[in-house]
Amino acid sequence: MHAESVESSKALLLPANPFHSFWQLGASSALSLGPQGWLCPGSAFLSLILRRPELALVAESCEAEIALHQALLIDPMACVQPDQLGSIQDADARDNFAMFVDFREALLAAGTLEAYYLEVLRSGRVRVPPLFLDSLVATVLGFVQRETLDAFQVRAGQLLYREQRLSLSEGRALCADSEALDQRQAYAHSAAGLLDVLSPDNAADFWRQGESALYALDLTHELSKELVHGLSFKLTRSHSGLKALSQVLTQWLGHFLQTQENESLSIEPLPQVDDSAWRWHIGLDAESMSLLNDLYEGRAVDSVRLGRLLSLFRLDAPARSDKPVYLGLAMRTDGSLRLKPQNLLLNLPPEWALRG
Known part of the structure; x- marks a missing residue:
């Protein structure tokens, strides 16, 4: 990953982000809303599932x-009889269609995408294929971001449903979509095909390319500047990927909490936790959850492991608690990052009263 540009014609020839269509569906507000403002499942959403590889x-x-595939494309809500599934010769195809039908029925029974998502996660027995859950997240996030005009926030939102890969160099943390990066490398067969880093200069191209937009996101929130005589200062970047991610997480949580316009809810990047009354923390991924648990319990954490911590965050909601919740984000040992947006919903303090 680097900031050097590549030919835009190459970028446009690359395969589209398969989950961006779900984001676009949510952003278009094409789905009807339930009483609490959550998204009701319908044919448009199920059609996108049917078009998955x-x-x-x-x-x-x-x-x-x-015959079954064509019938469902015409009417994704069509009744599927057991003998229709049983007649499919290929076992994998038969299982995939059975999973789709089970998913569709459970989704319709839940009434909204959000209610089904919470129901599955709270069950403690997640048997739904990850791609189904990622499609739910992308669609809900598209709805949450439907009025967003900030390309950095839209790109940061992809971290909630797409695995990323990190590159750390010269104090910068560059984050690229793993699948998009693999596609670009396979296409280019050379270092010249690496991803551009999203910036104010190419943000318009990000919007223009739509589903084929493939950009790395700079998660560097502060830059250290060395001065003479050993003095230094930290400069907060105006287009910080972590700041954009904080705003996305605030929108995501606010949607599920069903916050009112006058309710204050904020998430901000944090260089360190300096709180003697540290009460509650949530890891936004498995790596950071384990790391924060050890730090909270006072267990030793080696520098290599601590170096994988990308950022801390402070979550404040005065109407729900007078104590902040601290969040963490970390990459795995192989440099990948898989943010789990459900962690923010399922691990809140009891007094936050997440319904649904």
Whole structure:
């Protein structure tokens, strides 16, 4: 990942982000809303699931699979009989369509995408394929960001449903979509094909390219500047990826908490936790959760592991608690990052009363 540009024609030839269509669906407000302002499932959402590669027809598809797929594309709500599934010759295809039907029925029974999402996560037995849950997150996030004009926030939002890969160099943390980076490297066969870093100068291109927009995000929040005589100061970047991510997480949490316009809710990047009354913390991924637990309990943490901590955050909601909640974000040992937006919803203090 680097900030050097590549030919825009190459970028436009790359495969589209398969989850961006779900984001676009939510952003278009094409789904109806339930009483609490949550998204009701419908044919538009289910049609996108049916167009996923896992359910797409292939040359080897039998007549029964072709007939079922075509019928569901016409009416994603159509009743599917057991013999229709049983007639599909390929076992993997048969299982995939069975999972789709089970997912569809459970989603419709829950009434809204958000209610189903919480129901699955709270069950403690998540048997739903990750791509189904990621599609839910992308669609809900698109709705939450439907009026967002900030390209940095939209790109930061992708961290909630797309695995990322980090590159640390000269005090900067560059974050790229793992699948997009692999696609670019496979396409270019050379270092010249690495991703551009999103900046104010190319933000318009990000919007123009839409689903094919592939940009790295700079998660560096502060830059250290060395002066003479050993003096230094820290400069907060105006287009910080961490600041954009904080705003996205605030919107995400506020949507599920069903906050009112006059309710104050904020998440801000934090260089360190200096709080003798530190009461509650949430890791936004498995790595940071383990790290914060050890720090909270006073256990030793080696410098290598601590170096994987990308940022801390402070979550404040005065109407719900007079104590802040501290958040953490860290990359894995292999440099990847898989943010789990459900952690922010499921691990809140009891008094926050997340309904749904």
